[in-house]
Amino acid sequence: MSELTHLERLEAESIFIMREVAAESDNPVMLYSVGKDSAVMLHLAMKAFYPSKPPFPLLHVDTTWKFHEMIEFRDNLAKELGLELLVHINEDGVKQGVGPFSHGSQVHTDIMKTQALKQALDKHQFTAAFGGARRDEEMSRAKERIFSFRSDQHRWDPKTQRPELWDIYNTRIHKGESVRVFPLSNWTELDIWQYIYKENIPIVPLYLAKERPVVERDGVLIKVDDERLPLEPGEEPMMKMVRFRTLGCYPLTGAVESSAATLPEIIQEMLLTTSSERQGRVIDHDAAASMEKKKQEGYF
Amino acid sequence: MAHQSDLIEKDIEAYLLSQEHKSFLRFITCGSVDDGKSTLIGRLLYDSKLIYEDQLQTLENDSKKMGTQGDKMDLALLVDGLAAEREQGITIDVAYRYFSTDKRKFIVADTPGHEQYTRNMATAASTADLAIILIDARKGVLTQTRRHSYIASLLGVKHIVVAINKMDLVEYSQDIFQSIEQDYLTLAADLTFTDITCIPLSALNGENVTRAGEQMDWYKGSALLPFLEHVDVAKDHSQMPFRLPVQWVNRPNLNFRGFSGTTIGKNIHVGEEVIVIPSGKRSCVKSIVTHDGELQEAVADQAITLTLEDEVDISRGDVICAAESPAEQSNQFAAHIFWMAEDQLLPGRQYLLKTTNKLSPATVTELKYKLNINNFEHEPGKSLELNEVGYCNINLSQAIAFDSYKDNRRTGSFILIDRITNNTVGVGMLDFSLRRAKNVVWQDMAIDKSARAELKHQKPCVLWFTGLSGSGKSTIANLVDKKLMDLGRHTYVLDGDNIRHGINKDLGFTDVDRVENIRRVGETAKLMVDAGLIVIVSFISPFVSERRLARSLVEDNEFIEIFVNTPLEECERRDRKGLYKKARLGEIKNFTGIDSSYEEPENAEIEIKTLECSAEEATMEIVSYLEDKAFLEA
Incomplete structure (x- = not known):
């Protein structure tokens, strides 16, 4: 071996970032969303500190509307790897009965995801939180730093980002402030899939095509994951060969019809496809700059 | 996503195998909005078929709404990110874009061209192996071309592609291309690039971007993308x-x-x-x-x-x-510093310096000169403002391992962090250690300062008199000296005029020389303090930063700043040496108070208002201060 390949370089860069946080942050945590990017991030954390275990817990913000398979997968994996898993649910939201059907996707996402995340970070006084966001996902992310600082109100100010040169990261914060760290910043969706394939990383089976019960809503295929999905009069779930390109709350995550049941087939489909990844997400459909607004308010 | 689509369709596993050994290149693009920089990157993404249909739809909508190309698609909109920037039509921050071909994965950092965003370019250049410098064929080499080239060179980018763009607007003229090429090579003669490649292109029409141009038969080199696919950067790392x-x-x-x-x-x-x-x-x-x-x-x-x-x-x-070629170690360095904050760099102030793996307190002890990033010239200066580059001496509280930045970017770089705001305020590139004997430990003296001081029944210190010419500094300093002598104390007077006849006779009155003047006096005073003396320094020392520098050389409680406060009119009225008169006539340049400023001390230990007290009274006040603070033991 003489020169690292592009995946090896990305891997080394992510590991460097994680080690830096472990060495300099008082109380780090890894936000684990159970999706494919989180799977890669967790795998890299296992590598970064080997033979030690990652010196931080995992945190999953559970909106109570995640796919059942995600929750099973999450619990099994944490047990298998012997890692501490913190699960946070916004109990106030649960008491008020907040959900995507009763309150709409925006209110639901804000209360059960954004607010819940802030609650969890405040409760445990985490000073640094790893997230799996990538710069290629969306325009405003393309300019976000790898170490992204948040005020004590969890706000992001794109105008006061710290310069980030070489591999030298300024991790210093005042009391009450925190930093979101994105070790996968320089990965693309294709890199993620190639790496999962090469490293044989376990992922939630929902990514692979299978016959699943779905209904069609506004042109989007929604999986009937439990009895909370209100069916229109006379509406019957149809069995379709579908898979998911991203995972989130099941009522807000559209399935795509697909026959790709293996990783190479997913990659093949992705390479030949014509629409970008976030299209399946209902919350991103607003104006092009909407993500920037959400982030300023504290969305990851 | 068209590349190798046949293989992807027919044998995905073979395709994946072929992708495993893809290499990696990070590059930056420098140029201004007008040079078509964003259009060039947009073109690379577009022609490499790396834009999805829904993104293309958004692009078409946006082009109609805020594009600058009429009915044509404005490829620049693919690249410009933050909402504020899109509205203003300029790129403010660094945007990273990702694309790959069958041979390589690329990370391209698109950086703003205007001078006020120079720091963003430096940021992007710090991790880049290659820089594309855009030149508008109609305009040729401009000030900004020099600036971008200099920053790329300073940040250690080794490979340069000069993309001479908008060839379509100069009728694809070979003569124009060659003349710009020649101008650029002249400009870059003193810069530290390992190779420079000039490519004529039209980003708007896609000529020589991803494929060879049809309009420029005379150009025999490769188009931009094929060049980027093949340039060898691995050996720079290994x-x-x-x-x-x-x-x-x-x-x-x-x-x-x-x-x-x-x-x-x-x-x-x-x-x-x-x-x-x-x-x-x-x-x-x-x-x-x-x-x-x-x-x-x-x-x-x-x-x-x-x-x-x-x-x-x-x-x-x-x-x-x-073992056979270790890094160096030192706690004192000469380094280039690139200032990135609104608040200026203050020599003498303590910052936190972070290298790739170590954080330590650090002081910039001296700004030797500023570098003009537009013409590479050295200029005197006492501080650095946002986007300025200076060559500085740095002092750390402990020794660290390092290499010279030109040999090793990762072990030769650092950032400076403000201790109060925690912001990254500057970045730097280490040049060399100021300690000549690199691996020799500081010589421990058997007899130390306290032993010498004890023998003299005093605590050594520096009495630093500052004030305008003719304010009465020397008069009071001499009286203090005499009084202390009468009290049986050991003193020495360093007087500005006398020093300038001896140890500093090679120095003039430019800002740079003034800094060096004070440094030498400060160092001399420090040696004398070490010998146990009470050192009386009488120097105009007009700048805060210089006095801070002098203060930083001795221990915290050893520096007593005495501001001899006499209004300019009074000094000019006295004019014992006739200097003010000459300065007013323009016979003396850089005269403090006339055409060079005096920065009044804000936190002087003692302030003497000479209009309100006699020289004798002032002397008593200073000696009492020394007694009160236990510098003079019984």
């Missing part, structure tokens, strides 16, 4: 001596102690001898541990964990080096 900056000590249990970090330079093998800097301890590599199994050999830029044969005390911040 030829340096081996280093492992220790990031994290890995201790899962009592039986394992490993040192985690990312390798630099040449391969390292099990059994090879290493030396730890700064401790100087030696050992051999016992194992190279990774999650994927133990390795016999690690290559450059790999994240590994090393274990050593011997129990060596190593912590984060140390650098494990090849």
Whole structure:
């Protein structure tokens, strides 16, 4: 071996970032969303500190509307790897009965995801939180730093980002402030899939095509994951060969019809496809700059 | 996503295998909005078929709404990100874009062209192996071309592509291309690039971007993208001596102690001898541990964990080096500093300096000169403003391992952090150690300062008189000297005029010389304090930063600043040496108070208002101060 390949370089860069946080942050945590990017991030954390275990817990913000398979997968994996898993649910939201059907996707996402995340970070006084966001996902992310600082109100100010040169990261914060760290910043969706394939990383089976019960809503295929999905009069779930390109709350995550049941087939489909990844997400459909607004308010 | 689509369709596994050995290139594009920089990147993405249909739809909508190309698609909109920027039609921050071909994966950092965003360009250049410098064929080499080239060179970018764009607007003229090429090579003669390649192109029409142009038969070189696919940057990374900056000590249990970090330079093998800097301890590599199994050999830029044969005390911040070519160590450096904050750099103030793996308190002791980033000239200066570059001396509280930046970017770079705001305010590139004997420890003297002082029944200190010419500094200083002598104390007077006839006779009155003047006096005073003396310094010393510098050389309580406060009109009225008259006539330049400013001290230990007291009264006040603060023991 003489020169690292592009995946090896990305891997080394992510590991460097994680080690830096472990060495300099008082109380780090890894936000684990159970999706494919989180799977890669967790795998890299296992590598970064080997033979030690990652010196931080995992945190999953559970909106109570995640796919059942995600929750099973999450619990099994944490047990298998012997890692501490913190699960946070916004109990106030649960008491008020907040959900995507009763309150709409925006209110639901804000209360059960954004607010819940802030609650969890405040409760445990985490000073640094790893997230799996990538710069290629969306325009405003393309300019976000790898170490992204948040005020004590969890706000992001794109105008006061710290310069980030070489591999030298300024991790210093005042009391009450925190930093979101994105070790996968320089990965693309294709890199993620190639790496999962090469490293044989376990992922939630929902990514692979299978016959699943779905209904069609506004042109989007929604999986009937439990009895909370209100069916229109006379509406019957149809069995379709579908898979998911991203995972989130099941009522807000559209399935795509697909026959790709293996990783190479997913990659093949992705390479030949014509629409970008976030299209399946209902919350991103607003104006092009909407993500920037959400982030300023504290969305990851 | 059209590349190799046949193979993707027919045999995806073969395709994936073929992708495993793809290499990697980080590059930046520099130029202004008008040069078509964003259009060029948009073109690279578009022609490489890396834009999805829904993104294309958004682009078409946006082009109609805010595009600048009429009915045509405005490819620049693909690249410009933040909402504010899109509205203003300029790129403010650094945007990273990702694309790949069958041969390589690329990360391109698009950076703003205007002078006020110079720091953003430096940021992007710090991790780039190659820079594309855009030149508008109609305009040729401009000031900004020089600026971008200089920053790229300063930040250690080795490979330069000069993209001479908008050839369509000069009728694809070979003469124009060659003349710009010649101008550029002249400009870059003093810069440290290993290679420079000029390519004529039209980003708007896609000529010589991803494919050879049809309009420029006279150009025999390769188009931009094929060039980027083949340029060799691997050897830039693998030829340096081996280093492992220790990031994290890995201790899962009592039986394992490993040192985690990312390798630099040449391969390292099990059994090879290493030396730890700064401790100087030696050992051999016992194992190279990774999650994927133990390795016999690690290559450059790999994240590994090393274990050593011997129990060596190593912590984060140390650098494990090849035994035959270790890193240097020092606590005093000369370095280039690039200032990135609105608040100016203050020599003498303490900052936090962070290298790749170590944080330590640091002071910029001296700004030797500023570099004009537009014409590469050296200029005097006392501080650095946002986007300015200076050549400085830096003092750390402890020795660290380092290499010169020109030899090694990762072990030669640092950032400066403000201790109060925690912001990254500056970045730097280490040049060399100011200690001549690099591996010699500071000579411990058998008899120290306190022993000498005790013998003299006094606490040594510096009485630093500052004030305008003719304010009465020397008069009062001489009286203080005489009074202390009467009290049986050991003193010495360093007087501005006398020093300038001797040790500083080679210095003039430019800002740079004034800084050096004060540095020498400060250092001399420091030696005398070390010898146990009360040193009386009488110098105009008009600048806050210089006085701070002098103060920083001695210990905290050893510096007593005495502001002899006499209004300018009064000094000019006295004019004992006739200097003000000459200055008013323009016969003396840079005269403090006339055509050079005097910055009044804000926190002087003692202030003497000469209009309100006599020289004798002032003397008594100063001597009382010394008695009160126990400088003069009974």
